[in-house]
Amino acid sequence: MLDNILNLADWVVYGVRESAEGYQFTWAYPAITLCPGGHAEDQLPRFGRKEPLFLDLPMHGKRVALLVDRRRYRCKVCGKTF
Numbered sequence: 001m002l003d004n005i006l007n008l009a010d011w012v013v014y015g016v017r018e019s020a021e022g023y024q025f026t027w028a029y030p031a032i033t034l035c036p037g038g039h040a041e042d043q044l045p046r047f048g049r050k051e052p053l054f055l056d057l058p059m060h061g062k063r064v065a066l067l068v069d070r071r072r073y074r075c076k077v078c079g080k081t082f
């Protein structure tokens, strides 16, 4: 049910924190299995992470924040980062 609460297909909610100020949902795209050049997962070491925070419309009168867990990878075969 939580996967669909914000209507972002394919993204997964893996954490919800409620505080006096509001709710914070942590989102991530499921693990990448191929690089854009088609090379497989075992050639894709992680290459950093970004976690931008977005504010959404309030829910139940409380602030809603979305923390997006964006992982970066660099392909060992073609050198592309994505």
Ligand SMILES: [Zn+2]
Binding pocket: 035, 036, 037, 038, 039, 075, 076, 077, 078, 079, 080
């Ligand atoms: Zn590649």
